[in-house]
Amino acid sequence: MTTNARMRAFVALAEQGSVRGAAARLVVTESTVSAAVRALADEVGVPLVERDGRGVRLTAAGHRYAGYARRVLGLLEEGAAAARGEADPEHGRVRLAAVTTAGEHLLPELLAGFRERHPGVALEVDVAPSDRVWPMLAHHEVDVVVAGRPPATATGPGATGPPPVRAVRGNALVVVGAPGTGHDPERATWLLREPGSGTRSTQEALLGDLGVDPPRLLLGSHGATVAAARAGLGITLVSRDAVHRLLAGGELVELTVPGTPLERPWHVVTHPDATASTELLLAHVLVTPPWHRPRPV
Numbered sequence: 001m002t003t004n005a006r007m008r009a010f011v012a013l014a015e016q017g018s019v020r021g022a023a024a025r026l027v028v029t030e031s032t033v034s035a036a037v038r039a040l041a042d043e044v045g046v047p048l049v050e051r052d053g054r055g056v057r058l059t060a061a062g063h064r065y066a067g068y069a070r071r072v073l074g075l076l077e078e079g080a081a082a083a084r085g086e087a088d089p090e091h092g093r094v095r096l097a098a099v100t101t102a103g104e105h106l107l108p109e110l111l112a113g114f115r116e117r118h119p120g121v122a123l124e125v126d127v128a129p130s131d132r133v134w135p136m137l138a139h140h141e142v143d144v145v146v147a148g149r150p151p152a153t154a155t156g157p158g159a160t161g162p163p164p165v166r167a168v169r170g171n172a173l174v175v176v177g178a179p180g181t182g183h184d185p186e187r188a189t190w191l192l193r194e195p196g197s198g199t200r201s202t203q204e205a206l207l208g209d210l211g212v213d214p215p216r217l218l219l220g221s222h223g224a225t226v227a228a229a230r231a232g233l234g235i236t237l238v239s240r241d242a243v244h245r246l247l248a249g250g251e252l253v254e255l256t257v258p259g260t261p262l263e264r265p266w267h268v269v270t271h272p273d274a275t276a277s278t279e280l281l282l283a284h285v286l287v288t289p290p291w292h293r294p295r296p297v
Helices: 003-016 019-026 030-044 060-087 100-105 107-117 130-138 198-210 222-230 240-248 276-286
Strands: 049-052 055-058 093-098 122-127 144-147 165-169 172-177 190-192 216-218 236-239 266-270
Touching: 003 019, 003 030, 003 055, 003 060, 019 030, 055 060, 060 093, 060 276, 093 100, 093 130, 093 276, 100 107, 100 122, 100 144, 100 222, 100 236, 100 240, 107 122, 107 276, 130 144, 144 276, 165 276, 172 222, 172 240, 190 198, 190 222, 190 236, 198 236, 222 236, 222 240, 236 240, 266 276
Parallel strands: 093 122, 093 144, 190 216
Antiparallel strands: 049 055, 144 266, 165 266, 172 236
């Protein structure tokens, strides 16, 4: 088994939290994962996992090594894609990650237009909460992230400086609810997104600024919170872009809440040395209104 295969097994174990989970993800046997991790530890020279009851857990060294392993694997994939894309950008690959709202409401039309112009470019899209997409970029597991505000500094082993923002578009977060229901922000039930969601964090910060502690209901996804708001279960903070048809059709109403609307622009972020195929996508984004280049600060 190659070092790359061993690292993939170890990263899967680190992310899944168990040998069984890693084996299921990689579609191999549990003994294959265990053997790969043991061989990798021998190669590195320190224990990477230790017994934890009937399972295993990462050692301190294992936690440290996992970030580097993710980045190495991501760089290898990125390097191969960059080489193929440099030789023939129109037949390269672009790996994207987007937060849920962007993935559901911004990317489909944007990527459909790109596919018309560049049908030979392979696209891979991963939609996840904000706290997952930025580490994917830091570890070179994706080429492009479409999300809200990027981290002030890059994360991951060896990372320096903030990731470059290549395009932006306006995005207003508003509070919505069903017509004719109680909308007092202090008494109404606030519908919550999944843990790790940037919108959820912003909503909690808004409630803190308002100095209120209303009832909350966890729904776990963008679609579920919007559907619950339509059904009159409560109110929620959401991108106006994501519900503009429901607002226009009267199925939701935008509520007057102090501190809103909140301007949280969408950002397209890449690595500093974006691949040639990624540059094709960025060129398409910048000729698609209302996307535009970030204005100088």
